[in-house]
Amino acid sequence: MGTAFYIAAAVAVLSTIMVITRYNIMHALLYFNVSMLSVAVVFYLYGAPFMAALELIVYAGAIMVLIIFFVMMLNLGSQTAGEERSWMTPGVWIGPSVLCLVLLAELVYLMVQPADTGAEIKVVDPKEVGKSLFGPYMLAVELAGMLLMAGIVGAYHLGRQKKKIVHRFLENSPS
Amino acid sequence: MILLAFILFPLAGAFLAWASAAVNATLPRWIALLVMLAGLVLAVGIWVQPEPASLAGADWRYVYHQPWMPRFGVSLSLAIDGLSLLMIVLTFFLGAMAVLVSWNEIRDRTGFYYFNLLFVLGGIAGVFLVMDLFLFYFFWEVMLIPMYFLIGIWGHGRRLYASLKFFLFTQAGGLLMLLSILGLYFVHGASTGNYTFSYAELLQTPMEQGIGRWLMLGFMAAFLVKLPAFPFHTWLPDAHTEAPTAGSVILAGLLLKTGAYGILRFVLPLFPEACHAFAQVFMLLGAIGILYGGQLAYAQTDFKRLVAYTSVSHMGFVLVGAFAFNELAYQGVVMQMITHGISTGALFMIAGVLYERLHTRELEKMGGLWAALPGLGAITMVFVMASLGLPGLGNFIAEFLILAGSWQASPWITVLAATGLVVATVYSLRIMQKVFFGISLREFRLKDMTVREAVMLLPLVIAIIWLGLFPQRVIDTASKAAPVVAFQYKDN
Amino acid sequence: MEWMYLVPALPFLGALILILFSGKIGKPGVIAVGCGSIGLAALVTIVAGWQFMQSGVPAFSQHLWEWLRVGDFSIGVNLRLDALSLSFAFVITFVGWLIHIYSTGYMSDDPDFARFFACMNLFVGSMLMLVLADNLLLMYLGWEGVGLCSYLLIGFWYKAPENGAAARKAFIVTRVGDTAMAIALFLLVQHTGSLQLSVVLERAQSLWAAGDPTVVWIAFLLLGGAVGKSAQLPLQTWLPDAMAGPTPVSALIHAATMVTAGVYLIARTNVIFSLAPAAQTAVAITGAVTLLLAGFSAWVQTDIKRVLAYSTISQIGYMFLALGVGAWSAAIFHFITHAFFKALLFLGAGAVIHALHHEQDMFKMGGLRKSLPGVFLVFLIGSLSLAAIPFISSGWYSKDQIIWLAGTAAGGRPVYAFAAVLGAFITAAYTTRMMLLVFFGKEQTHVHHKPGPEMMVPLYVLAVCSTLAGFLELPHTLGHFTWLSDFLQPVLPEVVTQHASVAAEWGLQTITAGLAALAIYITWRLLNAPFPKEAGAFLKSGWGFDAAYDVLFVQPFVRIARLNRKDIIDNVYTGLAAITRGLHRMMSATQSGIIRWYVLGVVMGAVLILSVIIWRHSM
């Protein structure tokens, strides 16, 4: 494994740790973006350049930006930081952390166990991916499309705010 | 047809009473009383009638048979013999008393109350008459649910707790019995190819020893709970204490008897081998119940609770006698079923009468009532003495026959059970002392018995004395229904 | 004799009328019904007895109706008149009638006059049922019936809790004995298939050899019933407390009739006891020990009725001793004389108590010789009988016979005779003490009202009877007149004596009389001598039996009852319910709605599953 992987991995882990320890949500989200970028590097190193690109575009680009705009819209940044700080006492986080670390230890133990030797990184062509997407996984793609459609409709429906809250000047209107 | 009338009278009367409440709130009680008296007249009519000569050799006096679901071997099959007849007479007799007891006690929702009362009685009559195990289970449940309402709606303080406990206990036992009924159905069907619930055909079911024992225990689970026998008795004090007076009378006088009846009618003839195998165990349970119930009765301070525990004690005798397998004990068991129904029912009525006057059931708050209520005191004395088994009253005949019979089966258990007579003396006399004797806490200005109370208590006094002096009539009636199969069974 | 059923029926009828119509007939009506029915019963008894004696048949029985029949086992409501039951029935009706008459005076102020007579009549009826029954089950009916009446009458003044306690004690203690007797009946049913007396006794002789374990068991269990009813060791403790009842009750039930039911039972079943020598010896020993223990207790009592109660226990001890040695008719003889003189003493004591406004403590009496001369006279006659003063008292004839036969009868032993003589000495001592304390010395309580004729006439009649009754039997030394034992011959076997001689009997009589005189002298001299306090208290409490039973039986039962008031078995079921409820609460606590808990659950599940996988993997 190359140095590049280790650097990217270290950046990913560190930035994720920063994500989960920040009180200010904006900081956390920015760290999460960093984490995502370094994961994209890892993808690239594992012979999946197209996926790395998607990671950047969709995850780091679209999804994160959506959340960031959402937070900015509600204007939460510094306002909830104090609240977050008061919730985050050692009593709260030590127990779950230990439990999760046990889980991690078990996972790692199992991953290391088989000692698989003959493994080299094989590059998978995006073309292959495309072929199988629209070949055997056609149905799944269509389902994913429906999922996204449902997401859009759902988001629209749920996100539609009552008029009297948003448009205060229309409060007295009959509708 | 006459047999169907015994079941349909109360059931039809139940709906009629419910509907009539809309017209007048006092109408349901008259309907209920009339229905009960009509049934009583009918039943006594059959009883006093000499047995038809043509039936002299047959087991059943009347039989009614109508196929219902032939595909599953279920039929509407009713039959009456001496044992059933006695139980039916008792049912309608105590049923009439129960109506009289509730005359003024129940003031709200009278229509629904008498509906439930009559429905319970109809279910009980059904249990005593049906000769089809499927229907038997049906009526077993029919009498359970209205009783649940009677306790749960018109009961005293902890009525919900008591009614739920009653329901859970009996239901648990009943479900085990259902399993056994189905087991018997399939065992019989598998060995003979004839799948039927008919009692007469199931009688000669060949079965393996192990299966027979398990099926018997399933039946016994229901009957022991209902009886109630020693470790399963704890629902009874709560149910008795919290139930309205009529509910207690029916519980003690009739519902408990269905357990005893079930043992005599179903368990002994169907599973003679298994009964002999477990006889000692059940007799011991009965004897323990006698002593344990007596001890608890002595410890109580609530009148109805005390009487409830005496029921546990007295029904222990039934268990001892039923598994002694001889005619003496069998006749004693039948007598005990009747006399306990009368004497304990009467004690509950007296508790109700006292409650109407004093608004308490606490023995500690009574005392010295003889001066105020001499008539009631004398009647109470009769039933207290019946409860401790004074000769000349019916209970003595029952207990003597049971013990004399069980002595031949198991002397040591009989000695244990006979010790119960001493314990019975201890707790029975305590009732008199606490209620009627001793110092009165305040000047009671109470009315002695009203006419209605005299009308409902005096027949019971006469009945218990009649049973004590002239029991032969009952013995003759019951003798043919004895489960002879179980008596004659011999271990190989 | 055809009217024999009237003997028990009349008192029952009287009781029924008194219960149902007590409010309507008024006091004169109550007296008429109460005394009249018993008087008629006495009359019928005498007539029937006369006819019976004329007829010469050994036994006459009357079938009323079939009580119960199950298979081959059949019991009828049958009455049986023979010499034994006639003797008892005569005493019961006659003495009962006198006591009824007496009671009209004694109870005249009581508001519950009618209830008293109803219970008394019920008692007389039950007692007659007991002695006239021709089968053991009917006898058991009477046996329990008299127990009930005893309970009702001891607790007659129900307002005082201690009276109720005494009444319940009497019922419960005798019930212990009754249960033993019931078990004896079960054994008899099992082995002889019947409870008819004639059948049972006949079959017993063919079924069992002497000393057969079964028959010994039966005899011991019957003895259990007898000691309960007759207040013998070890069930004697109820009788002294039973004195809580009105005095006529004590006279009738707890002196003359009911307490001798045990004697009747053993005499009735003498065949069984003859077949069981061990049980018969036990009867004798019970009697001997009881008569001594009760005699000593009587010696230190302060309550006049308790003196008489212990004296009754002691005298019945004599009867048991007689039965135990095989002197059956001697026991019956003593029963008859005792019924007269003890009823006389109780009624006399009642007259004194009545006159002194319900004062029962002898130390608060005294000097009543002058103020109540009539009572003094009859009480003296009774006391002479009790103390067995030779020649002039009936008690001497009967007791002397027992003392003599205790040593010489078939089952007799010198030690029994010694105990009987010692008992006679104590009897004389406590009788003298009672007489001196009550009627002599200085007057301490003023006499309120003197007893009227309705009380005095029965006393005089009883006084005459308790003098004359002794002449039914005369000892060898005085002409050997044996009318009573001849009369009882068909029922009770003749007494077999061994190495007996008239000279020895003379000697024994002299010794007894001398000891009685000595006892009177000593008591007179040492009346107020100090007595060791602890010993006195111990004797007064009846040798600590009450305390022992309290610790052994009553306290444990009450303690268990107190501990187990809520039914521990119920805890199993409520425990089951509590476990279910607890599980429910635990389960529903996990459904908190807080997502993090759910995630935590998922994590824990994952950890668990992976642990299992790893564990399996490393195996």
Place this chain on the structure above:
Amino acid sequence: MINATTAGLVLAGVLFTLGLISMLIRRNIIFMLVSVEIMLNAAGLAFIVAASRWGQPEGQVMFMFILAMAAAEVSVGLALILQLYHQLKSLDSDEASRMRG
């Protein structure tokens, strides 16, 4: 030296665990949403690693599905959070533990 597949999977495991920890210790709903994203991302990484181990396209296909799902989830999730925020005036997830309108 540890081989590539193992290294990648361990990295995925670490990231997943971190997301899980965050999920467990946060009460802010937006943080929880982010934690879910972290875990989804880690899962995607595992798929990519597996795809490169076997040289098969299926792993990457799965990643694309995950991506689509994450996008839908975030859009719906944010809309829900918006509603909750208006209802409860708070982002505390514990506030939403009762099923009350």
